[in-house]
Amino acid sequence: MEGVITVKRDGQPAYAKNTLVYLGDTVEGAKPTKPALMAQQGRAFDKVVLPIVRRGVVRFTNEETLENIYHHVFSPDPKVGINSKKYRPTDDPYDTRPLDRVGPITVFCDIHKEMISTVYVVPNDFYTLLSSAEGATAPYKLQGIPAGKHKLTVWHRSAKAPLEVDVVIQDGKTTKLDITLEGTTEIEASLLKHQRRDKVDYRALMPDGGSPGESEDKWK
Amino acid sequence: MRFGPRLFLILSGLIVALVVLTATIASRILQRTYEPVSQRAISAASAVILSTIDDRDHRARLLLRPLTNDARIKGGLTARAGLADPEGLGGKTDEERTKNANDYFESFVDEYWVDDEQDVMMLVGADGTLAYGEAGDGARSLLENEVMNNLQVSTLLGAIATGNESARMLWSGPRLRSDAPVLPGLTKGLYLAAGSRVVFHTSGIGGDEVVGAALVASHRLELERVSATGADAVFIDRGKPIDSTFRSRDAGSEIEDAAAAWLATKPTGKAAVTLAGVPHYALPLAVPGLVEGPVKAGVFYSRAEEFERIKAAQTELAGIGLGVVLLAMGIAVALSRNLSRPINQISEAAGRVAKGDLQVTVPADRKDELGDLARRFNEMVQGLKERALAKDALGRYLSPEMATDVVGGKGLSMQGQRRELTILFCDVAGFTTISESLEPEALVELLNQYLDAMVKVLLAHGAYVDKFEGDAIMAFWNAPRDSADHATRACLSILEMCAEAKRISIEWKAAGKPGFGVRYGLNTGPAIVGNMGATDKINYTAIGDTVNLASRLEGANKQYGTELMISEETYAQAKDHVEARELDLLQVKGKLKPVRVFELLARKGQLTGLQQKVRSDFAAGLKAYRERRFGEAKAIFESMPADGPSRTFAARCDRFLAQPPPADWDGTYAMQTK
Numbered sequence: 001m002e003g004v005i006t007v008k009r010d011g012q013p014a015y016a017k018n019t020l021v022y023l024g025d026t027v028e029g030a031k032p033t034k035p036a037l038m039a040q041q042g043r044a045f046d047k048v049v050l051p052i053v054r055r056g057v058v059r060f061t062n063e064e065t066l067e068n069i070y071h072h073v074f075s076p077d078p079k080v081g082i083n084s085k086k087y088r089p090t091d092d093p094y095d096t097r098p099l100d101r102v103g104p105i106t107v108f109c110d111i112h113k114e115m116i117s118t119v120y121v122v123p124n125d126f127y128t129l130l131s132s133a134e135g136a137t138a139p140y141k142l143q144g145i146p147a148g149k150h151k152l153t154v155w156h157r158s159a160k161a162p163l164e165v166d167v168v169i170q171d172g173k174t175t176k177l178d179i180t181l182e183g184t185t186e187i188e189a190s191l192l193k194h195q196r197r198d199k200v201d202y203r204a205l206m207p208d209g210g211s212p213g214e215s216e217d218k219w220k
Numbered sequence: 221m222r223f224g225p226r227l228f229l230i231l232s233g234l235i236v237a238l239v240v241l242t243a244t245i246a247s248r249i250l251q252r253t254y255e256p257v258s259q260r261a262i263s264a265a266s267a268v269i270l271s272t273i274d275d276r277d278h279r280a281r282l283l284l285r286p287l288t289n290d291a292r293i294k295g296g297l298t299a300r301a302g303l304a305d306p307e308g309l310g311g312k313t314d315e316e317r318t319k320n321a322n323d324y325f326e327s328f329v330d331e332y333w334v335d336d337e338q339d340v341m342m343l344v345g346a347d348g349t350l351a352y353g354e355a356g357d358g359a360r361s362l363l364e365n366e367v368m369n370n371l372q373v374s375t376l377l378g379a380i381a382t383g384n385e386s387a388r389m390l391w392s393g394p395r396l397r398s399d400a401p402v403l404p405g406l407t408k409g410l411y412l413a414a415g416s417r418v419v420f421h422t423s424g425i426g427g428d429e430v431v432g433a434a435l436v437a438s439h440r441l442e443l444e445r446v447s448a449t450g451a452d453a454v455f456i457d458r459g460k461p462i463d464s465t466f467r468s469r470d471a472g473s474e475i476e477d478a479a480a481a482w483l484a485t486k487p488t489g490k491a492a493v494t495l496a497g498v499p500h501y502a503l504p505l506a507v508p509g510l511v512e513g514p515v516k517a518g519v520f521y522s523r524a525e526e527f528e529r530i531k532a533a534q535t536e537l538a539g540i541g542l543g544v545v546l547l548a549m550g551i552a553v554a555l556s557r558n559l560s561r562p563i564n565q566i567s568e569a570a571g572r573v574a575k576g577d578l579q580v581t582v583p584a585d586r587k588d589e590l591g592d593l594a595r596r597f598n599e600m601v602q603g604l605k606e607r608a609l610a611k612d613a614l615g616r617y618l619s620p621e622m623a624t625d626v627v628g629g630k631g632l633s634m635q636g637q638r639r640e641l642t643i644l645f646c647d648v649a650g651f652t653t654i655s656e657s658l659e660p661e662a663l664v665e666l667l668n669q670y671l672d673a674m675v676k677v678l679l680a681h682g683a684y685v686d687k688f689e690g691d692a693i694m695a696f697w698n699a700p701r702d703s704a705d706h707a708t709r710a711c712l713s714i715l716e717m718c719a720e721a722k723r724i725s726i727e728w729k730a731a732g733k734p735g736f737g738v739r740y741g742l743n744t745g746p747a748i749v750g751n752m753g754a755t756d757k758i759n760y761t762a763i764g765d766t767v768n769l770a771s772r773l774e775g776a777n778k779q780y781g782t783e784l785m786i787s788e789e790t791y792a793q794a795k796d797h798v799e800a801r802e803l804d805l806l807q808v809k810g811k812l813k814p815v816r817v818f819e820l821l822a823r824k825g826q827l828t829g830l831q832q833k834v835r836s837d838f839a840a841g842l843k844a845y846r847e848r849r850f851g852e853a854k855a856i857f858e859s860m861p862a863d864g865p866s867r868t869f870a871a872r873c874d875r876f877l878a879q880p881p882p883a884d885w886d887g888t889y890a891m892q893t894k
Contacts, residue, residue, distance in 0.1 A: 068323030072308075085308050088323060111292065111328045196291070203331075204289030 001175035002141040009158050009183045013136030018048045020120055021140045022127030024151030029124030032056035035095055039063045040071045045117035051127050054100060058119050060084055061093040072110035074197045080105050108194055113202040116191050118157055147171045158183030228552035235548045239541030246533045254526040258501045265451035265519045266505055272441050273412050273507055280414035280438040287434040288416045296321040297432035298420040301346045325352035340437040376415045379511040380433050386416035390515035391437050392457035409463040410455040411437040452520040459484040483518045499523040562590045566597050578605040636750030641696045642710040642790055643767050645774035648691040649737040657734055667691060673720050681713035686761050696762050699749040707744045707793030711820055714740040714784055741774025742786040744793055772808040781864020788816035799827045801835040803865055807890040814888040834863050845869055846887035850876045
């Protein structure tokens with residue numbers, strides 16, 4: 001099936017990049033045989049969204065060029081259990097345990113507050129990440145879906161929850177569906193306000209309430 | 221010293237003193253004008269530095285507070301200290317823990333914004349070693365060196381360790397080894413270094429533990445704003461200059477070194493110092509609330525302009541002063557000459573007067589005191605001249621000795637007084653005849669020759685020559701000078717005069733000139749004597765009957781054919797010294813009382829035999845005559861026909877024989893003529 005995804009934020013068209021479109025759990029996918037890779041380089045995750053099929057493992061690598069740059073991947077949801085401890089590029093990469101629960105897992109670095117990414121556990125291989133989209137609309141295409149009734153799910157980190165749409169797939173026929181996803185700036189921005197793993201702030205607040213490094217203007 | 225040079229020196233000295241005084245006052249005024257200017261500049265520069273330091277302090281506090289409260293930093297420093305491992309950094313040995321902690325800081329601390337150009341940030345462990353440093357790129361090793369070797373940071377850490385939660389001090393920037401590369405973007409200069417301790421909060425018995433410190437040196441202090449105040453600033457570290465506003469100038473480093481040397485003496489207050497030959501006001505900068513470190517700051521204000529202005533003013537004043545001095549020299553020379561010239565003239569004139577030159581006068585046209593002096597001097601010389609003339613004139617009538625006394629006013633009184641005098645009148649017999657036979661010039665010459673000779677004799681005998689009247693002379697004795705034997709002197713005088721006159725007469729006759737005889741009359745008695753006449757013409761003279769009688773006696777000689785007739789009184793006083801014979805009892809015209817008159821014959825004892833015989837015969841004749849025995853008397857008188865008086869009496873006897881005198885005749889002869 002195919003169609004066009006339109007992403008809106010606060011009612012206004014926004015960029016659609018990194019929107020994930022996948023088929024719901026009506027189809028069981030095979031367990032991945034290799035870990036999905038998420039690199040940490042330049043004090044950033046190299047992917048904003050990393051889709052991974054259920055029961056797969058994500059491998060977080062520290063690929064900083066300076067050997068003494070620590071990273072510490074963790075998920076704020078303790079049930080997910082992602083917690084790498086601090087490791088340097090010279091240390092072994094961190095592999096998560098197999099991720100079973102479908103849905104988004106936000107990951108942060110316990111050292112670098114600005115490092116934010118999402119590992120998304122999908123049920124099967126019928127998914128597509130609009131990673132190269134430009135603008136508020138982007139086309140999507142999922143091929144080889146078995147005929148029958150399915151739930152097509154659309155997600156973007158600015159949306160409150162994944163949007164599920166019922167679709168019927170017929171053999172030899174291409175189903176066309178355009179979907180609009182509504183999100184808010186507030187939801188997306190709230191990701192930036194996270195705390196450390198142990199629920200403390202990364203940096204003490206400045207006397208004026210700001211955080212050092214956030215705005216050079218405050219220092220000049 | 222002469223008057224002129226002295227006056228000149230005094231004037232010059234006064235003017236030089238005045239000029240020096242003026243220059244001093246001008247300097248003081250300029251100094252007072254410049255002092256507030258320098259004060260303002262120094263205050264402004266100090267204020268700029270202090271406010272900048274305050275600003276740096278604010279920046280440093282802004283950075284320090286989050287640094288020291290960052291859980292990651294606390295955790296890293298705690299792990300580094302080996303107290304606990306809240307960040308899960310691991311590490312079995314101190315070395316590993318330190319490495320891990322340092323790597324950990326390296327992982328995130330650069331998110332603290334640091335100005336690569338200016339700010340320096342350091343995290344220091346509890347052991348004093350550098351955990352993290354940032355001062356531009358790749359500064360860590362340099363900062364490590366700084367922390368390990370720099371007394372300044374140690375001082376700050378020491379202050380933090382010994383109780384202060386935070387401390388600040390002046391910092392001269394990283395002190396690098398001479399072979400170390402320059403810290404990129406970080407220049408030496410004045411920074412404010414601030415530090416706060418980092419504490420690990422433990423809930424255990426030990427309480428909170430200091431696990432390290434965060435240090436921030438915020439923004440180098442730029443000197444442009446200091447320069448704008450007109451003052452200069454110098455920062456030193458352990459005596460060596462770090463930075464200064466002098467650097468951009470000519471010979472700036474020399475001045476900077478001198479300023480640094482002054483600051484190194486740890487001055488406590490404002491001072492006037494000379495830096496490399498340039499005078500400055502200097503003020504050590506005291507920043508309250510800072511930890512005392514090796515870095516000192518000082519503010520300076522150049523007094524070069526002030527001194528230039530003062531020098532210019534002094535030069536100008538010196539020029540004016542020189543001009544005034546030169547002018548004053550001229551004035552002084554002119555003035556002293558103007559003053560000394562008349563004084564010298566008078567002095568010279570006085571010298572000439574002292575030598576007897578009375579023809580001297582000095583110019584007396586000035587209107588001032590010197591003019592008065594000159595006029596007085598001229599008057600004095602005139603007075604002297606008059607007195608000399610008077611003395612000279614007196615000398616013609618008085619002996620020089622007497623004349624001197626008269627002029628000197630010594631013991632002599634020219635005032636009118638009554639006193640006894642012996643008075644002489646003498647006259648040339650038949651002068652009219654002589655005068656008619658001679659030319660006037662020849663007559664005057666002869667007369668003067670005669671009078672000169674007579675006066676000479678008179679003066680020699682102490683006479684006062686009263687006056688001349690043609691050939692006649694009036695003189696007297698016992699005035700103005702006292703003379704007890706005045707009658708004798710007078711008698712001896714006319715005896716000599718008579719002899720002198722006869723000698724002259726003989727000379728004249730021998731020279732073919734007319735001969736002459738002289739009549740003398742002497743009388744002694746009281747007279748009024750003194751200066752008489754009008755104001756302009758005063759004559760010291762004698763008046764009175766005594767004088768008149770003397771004149772009568774002179775004239776009476778004609779009656780008797782005698783030359784030397786003296787009165788009874790004169791003879792009575794001089795008889796011990798002169799020889800005389802009684803002539804007659806004479807009643808002069810205008811007088812009732814007859815006067816006994818004598819003919820003076822010679823000095824005492826010098827009568828010739830003939831004279832003695834004539835005198836005794838005449839006396840016998842006179843006796844007979846008075847006893848009215850005129851015939852007998854006539855016979856006696858006629859026996860001496862050469863004797864003038866005898867001839868007179870013989871003729872008188874003839875008349876009485878023809879017509880006898882009245883019965884009460886007492887022998888007096890009444891003279892009919894004057």
